[in-house]
Amino acid sequence: MNSIISTRFLNLYYNEFHALKGITMDIQPNTVAALIGPSGCGKSTFLRLFNRMNDLIDGVKITGDVLVNGKDIYADVLDVVELRRTVGMVFQKPNPFPKSIFENVAYGMRVNGITDNQYIAEKVEESLRQAALWDEVKDKLKKSAFEISGGQQQRLCIARALAIEPKILLMDEPASALDPISSAKIEELIWELKKDYTIMIVTHNLQQAGRVSDTTAFFYLGELVEYGDTKEIFTQPKDKKTQNYITGRFG
Amino acid sequence: MRKFLRNLTEKIVEGILFLSSTVTTLTVLLIIVFLFREGAGVFSQSPVEKGFVIAVNKDNPIQTLTSAQLKLIYDQEVTNWSKLGGKNDSIILFRLDDIGNYYTEDELGENFKNMPEKLSELMDKNSGMVAFFSDKYLAKNFRGRVLKMSNTTLKEFFTGKEWFPTAQPSAQMGVLSLILGTLWVSLGAILIALPFGLATAIYLAEIADSRTRNILKPLVELLAGIPSVVYGFFGLIIIVPAIQKIFDLPVGETALAGSIILGIMALPTIITISEDALRTTPRAMKEASLALGANRWQTISKVVIPYAMSGITAAAILGIGRAVGETMAVLMVTGNAAVIPHTFLEPVRTIPATIAAELGEAPQGDLHYKALFGLGCILFLITLAINITVEYISGKRNKTSND
Ligand SMILES: Nc1ncnc2c1ncn2[C@@H]1O[C@H](COP(=O)(O)OP(=O)(O)OP(=O)(O)O)[C@@H](O)[C@H]1O
Ligand SMILES: [Mg+2]
Numbered sequence: 001m002n003s004i005i006s007t008r009f010l011n012l013y014y015n016e017f018h019a020l021k022g023i024t025m026d027i028q029p030n031t032v033a034a035l036i037g038p039s040g041c042g043k044s045t046f047l048r049l050f051n052r053m054n055d056l057i058d059g060v061k062i063t064g065d066v067l068v069n070g071k072d073i074y075a076d077v078l079d080v081v082e083l084r085r086t087v088g089m090v091f092q093k094p095n096p097f098p099k100s101i102f103e104n105v106a107y108g109m110r111v112n113g114i115t116d117n118q119y120i121a122e123k124v125e126e127s128l129r130q131a132a133l134w135d136e137v138k139d140k141l142k143k144s145a146f147e148i149s150g151g152q153q154q155r156l157c158i159a160r161a162l163a164i165e166p167k168i169l170l171m172d173e174p175a176s177a178l179d180p181i182s183s184a185k186i187e188e189l190i191w192e193l194k195k196d197y198t199i200m201i202v203t204h205n206l207q208q209a210g211r212v213s214d215t216t217a218f219f220y221l222g223e224l225v226e227y228g229d230t231k232e233i234f235t236q237p238k239d240k241k242t243q244n245y246i247t248g249r250f251g
Numbered sequence: 252m253r254k255f256l257r258n259l260t261e262k263i264v265e266g267i268l269f270l271s272s273t274v275t276t277l278t279v280l281l282i283i284v285f286l287f288r289e290g291a292g293v294f295s296q297s298p299v300e301k302g303f304v305i306a307v308n309k310d311n312p313i314q315t316l317t318s319a320q321l322k323l324i325y326d327q328e329v330t331n332w333s334k335l336g337g338k339n340d341s342i343i344l345f346r347l348d349d350i351g352n353y354y355t356e357d358e359l360g361e362n363f364k365n366m367p368e369k370l371s372e373l374m375d376k377n378s379g380m381v382a383f384f385s386d387k388y389l390a391k392n393f394r395g396r397v398l399k400m401s402n403t404t405l406k407e408f409f410t411g412k413e414w415f416p417t418a419q420p421s422a423q424m425g426v427l428s429l430i431l432g433t434l435w436v437s438l439g440a441i442l443i444a445l446p447f448g449l450a451t452a453i454y455l456a457e458i459a460d461s462r463t464r465n466i467l468k469p470l471v472e473l474l475a476g477i478p479s480v481v482y483g484f485f486g487l488i489i490i491v492p493a494i495q496k497i498f499d500l501p502v503g504e505t506a507l508a509g510s511i512i513l514g515i516m517a518l519p520t521i522i523t524i525s526e527d528a529l530r531t532t533p534r535a536m537k538e539a540s541l542a543l544g545a546n547r548w549q550t551i552s553k554v555v556i557p558y559a560m561s562g563i564t565a566a567a568i569l570g571i572g573r574a575v576g577e578t579m580a581v582l583m584v585t586g587n588a589a590v591i592p593h594t595f596l597e598p599v600r601t602i603p604a605t606i607a608a609e610l611g612e613a614p615q616g617d618l619h620y621k622a623l624f625g626l627g628c629i630l631f632l633i634t635l636a637i638n639i640t641v642e643y644i645s646g647k648r649n650k651t652s653n654d
Contacts, residue, residue, distance in 0.1 A: 085543075091538065107540070108543035108545075161543070
């Protein structure tokens with residue numbers, strides 16, 4: 001097995017609340033895995049395991065293993081900063097910093113100690129191109145990031161995540177706050193990025209999951225009900241609950 | 252019927268609300284009008300105390316003098332009329348006490364009844380003499396000339412360095428040293444309070460767990476409720492002697508002592524407002540920073556503080572506002588010398604402290620009294636400027652965060 005991400009019998013508790021129940025799952029490199037399921041089933045919680053974002057919340061307890069590149073990322077010796085450089089994240093709502101467009105993309109490099117301005121400038125352009133935003137913002141890089149549209153902001157946030165060259169990209173409903181055109185652009189982008197990245201994406205849009213992902217995981221009440229090839233999950237789900245969900249009977 | 256009653260109650264409530272807001276607004280306006288009307292009196296009243304006159308020889312070409320010039324004369328810093336644009340003639344100072352040098356008691360008669368005549372004679376004989384005396388000794392056919400004193404001008408008021416509101420023969424109403432004293436002490440206060448306040452706010456907003464916060468926050472707010480006399484007392488007992496010892500000064504009552512006390516008093520304002528501002532940083536923004544591999548300090552310094560910057564600025568300015576208007580504590584620890592301060596280790600006097608200390612002694616309607624109201628106007632304008640600045644800054648902030 002050469003999976004880049006895996007979890008073994010993973011449980012997560014918010015204080016007493018058992019939010020993720022015994023999850024075992026593997027994701028292969030350079031694939032897109034979609035996480036679907038009704039609201040509150042634990043998709044975001046699961047996604048945030050992989051860059052240890054849940055650490056910020058008081059009362060979170062985790063048992064079981066989470067491996068990235070074969071390494072236990074909850075081991076004591078692990079450097080969280082290092083991990084977060086390998087595992088980038090794009091959030092549901094665009095959340096640019098109160099800085100210029102340029103500085104938003106440069107941020108990750110700067111906080112990671114890169115001072116070579118020429119490298120930073122090149123990388124900013126490259127990342128903005130990758131995020132299909134360059135042409136729209138190249139003349140206003142010094143403008144505040146709040147001055148572009150929500151869709152552009154979201155692509156800016158993607159560029160920001162790409163600029164530190166992660167291996168894995170976690171996306172939590174990256175297109176849910178966007179109009180159909182921006183949303184389509186992001187889907188296209190995901191296709192492009194798959195060449196270089198492994199992507200996990202949470203989405204409530206089943207068509208979108210069907211279009212962009214290679215594998216799909218269906219979560220229900222904190223359990224991983226079914227995980228497999230996207231085509232199979234959508235055409236011949238093994239579990240009744242999965243079937244009900246994708247045919248729109250609940251959730 | 253029911254509906255009618257309900258409508259009636261609504262109308263009555265509405266009326267009461269309208270009335271009370273009108274009354275409030277009018278009261279505020281009236282206070283401001285009163286303040287400025289009284290304050291403006293400084294510029295329309297002679298600086299020589301009522302009931303007294305300044306007289307010179309009738310051939311003296313000088314027509315009017317300013318209070319500053321008169322002071323120079325009586326301090327003997329100017330000894331020749333030519334310095335003031337008059338003839339080349341040396342100035343002979345005369346106060347009523349000096350009368351014995353010119354006339355014997357017999358000549359003056361019983362109960363000084365010959366005084367007016369003798370004064371008149373004296374002024375006639377001495378071409379360079381200037382005299383200050385009560386107008387009850389002014390003869391009907393006075394052979395000297397009563398000098399007109401020019402009123403304090405706006406420029407003299409604001410740029411005059413001398414504040415001697417009860418000086419004889421001529422009061423000095425220069426408020427520059429008081430304005431500078433106020434700004435100086437407030438500036439020092441903010442320099443002391445801002446680093447500590449901001450550090451505490453960051454600690455409360457970003458680092459402290461909820462238990463620590465629940466203890467610390469009310470404590471900080473408690474600081475705001477302590478009466479300012481208590482702060483002044485604390486300053487007098489602890490800070491003033493400490494400053495005196497540390498800097499080896501003759502007295503510890505200095506601008507620095509005032510700044511420290513005011514800094515402590517401004518802390519609750521600064522902490523509460525900047526903590527609120529820091530807390531408005533969206534969680535998602537902090538998470539985005541951490542997710543890019545930034546550590547906690549980088550996140551605080553590069554994301555949280557810039558995001559809260561306008562709130563922090565507002566906090567600082569409001570803190571200054573608190574310091575500018577504070578009276579009692581400053582009065583107790585700054586030494587109250589109305590001189591322009593050059594270092595923090597000199598005594599200073601602030602506007603509010605001056606008003607509080609002197610209003611009781613200033614007779615109503617007197618020039619001194621009006622000058623204190625003038626000071627009140629200045630204080631009001633400073634505070635107004637502060638409020639407008641804060642309003643402007645927070646207005647700008649609302650605009651950016653709405654995007
Ligand atoms: N900070 C928290 N403290 C306590 N419980 C939480 C916390 N965050 C999430 N939960 C609970 O954990 C469960 C899973 O939440 P999660 O946000 O992962 O759901 P989700 O699948 O992402 O939902 P959605 O589709 O609405 O985003 C929910 O029942 C939620 O109430
Ligand atoms: Mg979610």
